[in-house]
Amino acid sequence: MDTPLFVDVLDYKVFSDDLNAISISSDRCRTINTISPNSYGLSLKDSTFKAALKKTDFLVLDGVYFAFASLMLKGRNIKKNQGPDVFYHFMDR
Template identity: 35%
Template sequence: MLHEFNLFNGSLQEINPSKKLITTLNAHSFNTLHKDIYFREALKSSDMLLPDGVSIVWALRLLIGEKLKKIAGADLFRYEMDRIHSTKGKCFFLGSSEKTLNLIRERAAKEYPYVEVYSYSPPYKPEFSDEESQRMVDAVNEIEPDVLFIGMTAPKQEKWAFKYYPQ
């Protein structure tokens, strides 16, 4: 099944900063996509799918002979924050509790003082109503961030991003 996915095989420096939906594939995601067709579609449809985990990298190497370099979500985060720090850009964190988002904003202010940081804490629930999702979309669009980080856990975040990315 791994051969069905077009995993990114390059370096972070090759990523064009234009709008795109970037997702990651790790062992948990791989196991989940077998049971969740919409999640599988969300991953396949992303503009860029990063191999986030040694297990995925090794499975590809052993099963189909493809050699990829692991790119963790944390690596992408640091790369994008450095990029928008150099341009005095804006980022938006969608998901998590208000307490956690406050900690993120405090740390980002110290490590990336030239980045404007915004956030939104949606309600904790398995699925959002259309109205709740629209409030999230509106909050993001009002800010027009250079980068949007979604932290709602897999597969919820990927499915939400896939559905609302065009907006």
């Protein structure tokens, strides 16, 4: 399996690939979290929450505004894998 793609934006490594690139049968995926403008704002005030987001194995986009920040700041688009999409994808797998 190829190495999944990530985009660094606002000091976070955000997953930017097809959800099938996440292997659930290995130790590489123990945690999947989502990042949104709200969670980013909370992470600025809560160091424990920030550490949890940074230590997650796969941090996926949840909301268009964080993707917009990546596009504006880095010139890179993030594949949209929103929270509900992630949930249903892995429930089906």
